[in-house]
Amino acid sequence: MIVLKGELWRKSAKAKDKKQKRKEESERTDRCWKLVDEADRVEDVLKDFVSFKKFTRNGLNLDLECFTSANLDPDILNWAFLLTKENMQNQYESNWGWNDKEKLKELKEDRIKFLVAFDENKKPVAFTSFRFDLDFGEPVVYCYEIQLINSVQRKGLGKFLIQILHLFAIRYQMHKVVATVLHTNTASRNFFIEKLKYTTDDTSPLDECYEIISKSVTQRN
Ligand SMILES: CC(=O)SCCNC(=O)CCNC(=O)[C@H](O)C(C)(C)COP(=O)(O)OP(=O)(O)OC[C@H]1O[C@@H](n2cnc3c(N)ncnc32)[C@H](O)[C@@H]1OP(=O)(O)O
Incomplete structure (x- = not known):
């Protein structure tokens, strides 16, 4: 009888423990969604980073602006699609196939934001599209695209744009910046992995034509 009581007590303590852990996990998820939603509601995430609104290096003199998918000029959206x-x-085409409609839909998705670089003639020359998101339970800045026109490549602009995404991650308490790269895309792999020291993310699948890569920012919620 005494043994049975002890067993029952242990079982109920275990159940309580499990319930408490579930509660903590759900509170943590709510806190993280709150952070993502707060960041998402900011129309101009670049507004706090005045010194990052210009890129004047290696013969380039560019102005940077941030847009939500709702306030992005359709002509710039079309330019971003054609450049991609x-x-x-x-x-x-040599991996998962190209589909105009799918790519346009992805670029137009709700909650996608765009960081666009313009030259002196106000022509767009580069962009990154990104989203604040909860990815496998972690608040992240997900970089969907980073695309530069040929003449501005390899001048440090790509690195600058990704550095800005890291500043957004820190400012809005996201844990890391995440991107997807194709195994066959040497330029993007060299850029993210060799140059920017991104590593394979824990969530990256095996045996796919792509890899999920990420780089943490230091803080944790
Ligand atoms: C998440 C995604 O969107 S993945 C797809 C990325 N986009 C593309 O592949 C489109 C075409 N390329 C580009 O738009 C740009 O070249 C990017 C985004 C890959 C890099 O931006 P850039 O401004 O050119 O890079 P940045 O000057 O900051 O750094 C250059 C480094 O990137 C890597 N890199 C860039 N282009 C290449 C290339 N064609 N071949 C090999 N390595 C390259 C190298 O490590 C290079 O270092 P190095 O110049 O010292 O050799």
Whole structure:
């Protein structure tokens, strides 16, 4: 009888422990979603980073602006789509295939934000599209695309744009910046992995044509 009581007590303590852990996990998820939603509601995430609104290096003199998918000029959206197609179609075709409609839909998705670099003639020359998101329970800045026109590549602009995404991650308490790269895309792999020291993310699948890579920012919620 005494043994039975002890067993029952242990079982109920275990159940309580499990319930408490579930409660803590759910509170943590709520806190993280709150952070993501707060960041998402900010129309101009670049507004706090005045000194990052210009890129004047290696012969480039560019102005940077941030847009939500709702307030992005349709002409710039179309330009971003065509540039992505020009840069990526061959890569995609030898992997998961290129589809105009799918790519346009992805670029227009709710909650996508755009960081765009313009030259002195107000022409767009580079962009990164990104989203504040909860990815496998972690608040992240997910970099969907980073695309530069050929003439501005390899001048440090890509690195600058990704550094800004890291500043957004720190400012809005996201844990890391995440991106997807194709195994066959040497330029993007060299850029993210060799140059920026991104590593394979824990969530990256095995045996796929792509890899999920990430780089942490130091803080944790
Ligand atoms: C999440 C995604 O969107 S993945 C797809 C990335 N986009 C593309 O592949 C489209 C075409 N390329 C580009 O738009 C740009 O070149 C990017 C985004 C890859 C890099 O931006 P850049 O401004 O050119 O890079 P940045 O000057 O900051 O750094 C250059 C480094 O990136 C790597 N890199 C960039 N382009 C190449 C290339 N064609 N071949 C090999 N390595 C390259 C190298 O490590 C290079 O270092 P190095 O110049 O010292 O050799």
